[in-house]
Amino acid sequence: MGLREQKKQATRAALSWSAIRLIVERGYDRVLTEDIANEAGVSPRTFNNYFSSKAEAVASRHLDRCLRVAEVLRARPADEPLWDAITEAVLSQFEPGPEVIEHPPLDREAWSAGLRLMVAVPALQAEFLRAAASAEIALAAAVAERTGTDPETDIYPKLVASAVLSASNVATQQFIGRNGQPVDVKQLHIDALRHLSTGLRPPD
Amino acid sequence: MGLREQKKQATRAALSWSAIRLIVERGYDRVLTEDIANEAGVSPRTFNNYFSSKAEAVASRHLDRCLRVAEVLRARPADEPLWDAITEAVLSQFEPGPEVIEHPPLDREAWSAGLRLMVAVPALQAEFLRAAASAEIALAAAVAERTGTDPETDIYPKLVASAVLSASNVATQQFIGRNGQPVDVKQLHIDALRHLSTGLRPPD
C-alpha cells in the first residue's frame, strides 16, 4: 500500500473519530461539519470528499466493524461448524481496540449518556442500519464460501448474513438500553445467535 | 376518528404517494420538496410538518406496510403455530391494495426501472431500513403477546421481529434484483421464513 493510500485512510479515520467524539460531547446538531473538519485538520470542503454526509462519517466506524466480522469469519478454520465460527467472528469485535485503550474516556458516565443521545438521532439510526446492510454483502460472501453456496443466486448466504447482523443489532440495543452491569454484551450475542441457529423456537 | 384526523391521514398519504410517483418518474434529485407539496396540494412548508425529510416521505408507505404485518399477526387465531401465523401475516402484504388497482402504472417497464433507480439512492436505503426498525417494536409486541414472553426484558420477541423483517428485506431485494417472472415474491418469502424457522442450517 502506497504512502498516498495510508494518508487517506488516516484522514478518513481521523474524520470519523472526530465526528463521533464531538457529537457525543456536544450533541448532533451542535456540531457543524466545519467543526469536524477543523478537529481533523482538513478543510471543510475536504470533509465531503471523504463522506457524503455527516451521518455517514459517524457510521463509518460501525461499517468497519461489520466488515471485520466477515474478515474474521473467513480466517476461521474451514472445518469448524458454521454457527460456531460466526459466533466467534461476531464476538471478536468486542475486544477493545488499541485506539480505545489509548484514549480512555475521561468521564465514563458522561460518555455513556452522550452515546445514548447520539444513537437516538434518527438520521444516525438510519445510517447505522445502512452501514450494516452494506457489510451484508461481504458477510454473505464469506458465508457462501464456507457453505459452498452461490452468493448470487442462492438466498441462503444473504439470509444468514442479514439475520446475524440484525441479531447483533438487537443484542447491542438491549445492552445500550439497560446500561447496567447485570448483562454482558458478549453473552447477549451468544444467546441471540443460539436462538437463530436453533430456529427461533418459541419457549414452552 | 374525527374529521380532523381523517384529513391529516389523507394529506400524509397524498404527500407520500406524490413523492414516490414523482421520484420514480424523474429521479430522486430531480424532485424538489416543493414539487411534492404542489402535487399534493399543500404549501412547501406543510410538507415538513408531516415529514422531517424527503426520504422519510418516501419510506412512509414502507413503514405502514411493516406495521400492518404486526396488525395482521395479532388478528390471526391464537392457536395457530407461530411461524405459520408470521408467514401468513407477511404474505398478506403482497396483495395489491385498492390504490394500486385504481392507479395502474401506465408503463410497467418504465415504472420498474424507476423503482430500481429509486431504491439505489443511499439516503432512501437508509430510511427504508429505519422504517422497518421502527416497526420492529410493534411486531415484537405482537410476537410477545402470542408467545407469552416479555417484550421489555426478554430478547426473544425482538429477535424474531428483527429476523423476520430482515428476511423480508432479503427476499424483496432478491426479487427486485432479478426482475424476472421466474421467481415469485411470495415464494421467496415462504422459503426465507422457512429457513429462519428451521435454524438456517447450511445445506448438506
Add this chain to the structure above:
DNA sequence: GCAAAACCTGCGGGCCCCGCAAAGATGCGG
C-alpha cells in the same frame, strides 16, 4: 527529474429543514 495523475482547497450556489408568528379551519359547549 518530469510529466501525469490524484488530491486539497476556496468559492459559489441550490436546496433542505426548522423556528416563529399570523391567518385560517375545525370541533365543542352554550
Add this chain to the structure above:
DNA sequence: CCGCATCTTTGCGGGGCCCGCAGGTTTTGC
C-alpha cells in the same frame, strides 16, 4: 346557531449541508 379554544396551514427568514468547478499542490511511475 354562534363564539371560542384548539389545532393546522402558511409565508418568511436563516443557518447549514452538500456538490460542481477550477486552481494550486503533492505523490506516483518512469
